[in-house]
Amino acid sequence: MLAIENLAKGFGPMPGEPLFQRVSLQLAPGESVAIMGESGVGKSTLLNCIAGLEPVAQGRIRLAGVDLTRLAEDDLAQLRRRQLGFVFQAFHLLPHLTLVQNVALPLWLLGQTEAHAERRARAMLERVGLARRGHDWPRHLSGGEMQRVAIARALVHEPALVLCDEPTGNLDPQRARAVLELLFEGIRASQAIGILVTHSQLAASFADRTLRLTRDGLIPEPD
Template structure:
């Protein structure tokens, strides 16, 4: 279970999030929509443990993020989270297959045990023949698809996606949204999609709206 209890966050004295609460069970996939600047990406960064709230509680499978030191938090992200960033964060010195396999390498999985699932995910996002290519050879949309494959390869307990179709054409956008939904439900994971697109949000099981008053839906 993911438990978000009355979390708040301020930047330079300005309140971005005020006492936001949410509970999600394994297998639930929700989309969060809202106007620009309302704190959607900030909320995802807090849930991912990339930032810490000024108040409230965050827990995954009963583990309170706030009680963890940085090393323990890094291990939790490595083992249980998959994050699709807007900025991709694809490593230029690794080919596409290696980039996708990276979360498995960090867990100590090596050789074919890491490369086979990485290749499978590349095929699922339409890049099966590009495994030996380098990030510099990719378009922005292709890099986004690699980032999505990497976020799913280690079958995380919690999948967070920040505008995952922002750089994709409609056909590939629909493809990766279907893949996200399929993998989240198949693995019994928890999925949170942040998007401006109501079409993208409609692929989730439930749509929540974030505003100054909190999450509604």
């Protein structure tokens, strides 16, 4: 379970000037939400706060009963490695690693053996339709293929929470739809919690529900 309670984040030269406030949200394993909103309202900042990458002015973020806002930085880093997966618009594949190595990276960081990590990575590449491309380099892939590798990497260690920041922003609608199907299928199959930040109505339609971030919290997006 993810429980966000009365979260607030400030900005600007005046202490306490809110970027957003009164943000509350509860999500169960296997559930996903799309968060939309105007540019500059703080959608990506909210994701960073949930991941423990930025401090909050007030509120609590609990994942599986653990209060992330009270953890020391070292403990937060360990929790991110174990429990969180990330999918970004810019893919962020490491160019000097093969596809198998890119996908295996979260498992290596958790101390898994090279053999086990490679088996898991190959299985994930098969799930995203790239089973025969494991020894290729990221530069050999299309944008849609790179995002499929990024999804495999985000899910390979079976995280409790998957955070997605405009994951299809660089893709045409056809490739975007294929990538979104893989992403949300993977989130539901692994019973992860999924949070998607997007401007795209297509992307939002894949989530279980859609909310809009405003300065004063999250509100349901009109149908």
